[in-house]
Amino acid sequence: MEELTTCAYELDADLRIIWVDARWSEFAIANHAPELASPPWPLGQSALACVADSTSAMLYERLFQRVLRTRTSIALPFRCDAPARRRYLNLVIEPRTPAGLRVETTLTRTEERPAVALLEPNAPRGGDLLRMCGWCKSVDVAGRWCEVEDAVAEMRMFERGCLPPVTHGICPQCKERVSRELEAM
Template sequence: MAENNTLIYYLDENNVILNTSEILAKQNICKNYFDFINDEMLKIILSRIFDSVRKKGSPFKTSYRCDNEDELRLYDLEITPMVNNILKLKHELVNTTKRATKLHFSSNSDIIFTMCAWCNKIKYRDIFIELEDAVNKMKLLEYNFLPKFSHGICPDCYTGLIKEIEEYERK
């Protein structure tokens, strides 16, 4: 993330990344933003938001969590329309909390769990629970690696986000 804790993406009318503010993310230029999202429902929701912002011509704001091995992190996301149907996505870090125990992520696993892209809860059976609870219930520390996570959206965040989108579209 950039020094000022803000990451900016510019997307064309087809949601292809035109530019970004972070050097490490430059490798994503010319790739579709949705190529980095595995969950179809999340793609549908973000696509709806992007379409609404382009149509209305006014910014849309929401918050989400994006944790790492060391910290719980809260971000604000502002999606702003620009000329020629270009969107500016501004991800701004607003709060961090240190984890009591550092997690060790690994990409060597074939096991994939669903994690909500907004609240970072993990799907356990048919419910979403906090990662710390998932560690115990799913025995995640008994693996010699941490399984992969695919981003999705939990029912609570889905309901809240749909309300945000509907309010935005009514304005």
């Protein structure tokens, strides 16, 4: 069982990163952003620049702006899997005193599973891009979003010479979930 960990960072009112905690580098590596994992930390950079896909960046911006405006925190569950582990996290965005935001992600639960090669960051890739939801880690199989293990089986990835490259987006279900959270406030 993996230790339950938390990673926090703080943003100014313009959504620039002004502080990251000691867990940051571990978190950046787990989130496939090794370029952000060593000093100089992305201090002064826009937090939105660290979000891989534009739809998610837009949703994060709306979430951040909501919390800035209403000074009410938001909590959203999301997944950040390792090849051999489903990792369930909770994202909390809260107002920071006197200004800006504090963002905290907490690992709430993990489940072991046989390693999914598709999630190995260094596996050789080729062929068509595969779309994965950056929030729940489901995979778009011809318009149907399924768990990564099911997608691997369904697309017969084991029989193919090499794994498809993965791009991140957001599935309709997560988009709906995040939009509901935005409307609820």
